Amino acid sequence: MAKSLPEKEKLHIFNTEFMPHADAMYNFAYKLTFDEDDAKDLVQDAYMKAYRFAASYEVGTNAKAWLFRILKNSFINNYRKKTKEPSKVDYQDVENYYNSASIETSEMNHTVDLRTSTMQNKIGDEVTGALNSLPVDFRTVIILCDLEGFTYEEMAVILDIPIGTVRSRLHRARGVLKEKLIEYAKQFGFDAD
Numbered sequence: 001m002a003k004s005l006p007e008k009e010k011l012h013i014f015n016t017e018f019m020p021h022a023d024a025m026y027n028f029a030y031k032l033t034f035d036e037d038d039a040k041d042l043v044q045d046a047y048m049k050a051y052r053f054a055a056s057y058e059v060g061t062n063a064k065a066w067l068f069r070i071l072k073n074s075f076i077n078n079y080r081k082k083t084k085e086p087s088k089v090d091y092q093d094v095e096n097y098y099n100s101a102s103i104e105t106s107e108m109n110h111t112v113d114l115r116t117s118t119m120q121n122k123i124g125d126e127v128t129g130a131l132n133s134l135p136v137d138f139r140t141v142i143i144l145c146d147l148e149g150f151t152y153e154e155m156a157v158i159l160d161i162p163i164g165t166v167r168s169r170l171h172r173a174r175g176v177l178k179e180k181l182i183e184y185a186k187q188f189g190f191d192a193d
Contacts, residue, residue, distance in 0.1 A: 003055040010054040017063040018050050024148065025067055031143045032075050034132065042078070046071040062154060069158040072140065079136070130180035138173035145170055 005013075025046060029039035049070050050057070057066055131139060144150045144158060152170075156163040 005055045010051060013054045013057065013059060014047075014051050017057070017059065018047065018054075018067060021064045021067055022047075024064060025071055028068060028143060028148060029071060029075070031147070032072075032136070032140065042071060042074055045074050045078075049074065062157075065150065065154045065158050068144070068148075068150075069160065072158055073160075124184075126181065126184040130177055130184075133180065134173060134176060137169060138176060141166065141170045142173050142177065 022043070025043045026039055029042040029046075030036065033039050033042060046067060050067055057063070131142060134142065140159065141155065144155050145152075150158065152163050152166050155166045155170075159166065161169075
């Protein structure tokens with residue numbers, strides 16, 4: 001039978017152990033989804049699950065790693081659902097857009113890339129583009145290790161894979177990222193050999 005906690009205790013755990021990691025959770029979610037609304041939804045879903053299963057969390061352990069694992073699992077589940085369902089288009093939005101009298105030709109060729117506008121002050125566009133082009137497994141280990149600072153052990157727990165797999169995946173991901181950025185590095189005088 002599943003362990004249960006009184007609501008007051010669950011709320012205390014939620015506020016003291018889980019909520020301090022809200023910003024890190026959002027950053028991780030955004031780096032996975034590249035969309036502000038999707039990232040917010042993912043964080044909300046992860047926090048709802050964390051609250052629901054607070055009794056299975058061991059107080060005083062690594063709450064951030066526990067939360068990141070929930071968020072990562074939610075992202076994977078959502079990703080699998082989206083890839084299985086057909087694309088949806090709201091034809092009313094499309095019709096309204098193209099029937100709008102205020103649209104000029106130059107505006108029709110311009111789209112806003114939220115990834116670029118949000119990340120531009122953090123890492124260069126080329127680096128962001130290269131990171132975004134990685135397969136999700138590679139992108140995730142780079143984000144967890146190099147941007148969020150998790151240890152290999154913590155990453156193994158978050159990703160639910162052996163530590164050896166974490167090391168090899170990170171090594172391969174960095175290799176792919178390096179190949180994608182060789183020309184960019186040369187432009188800034190780095191020795192790419």
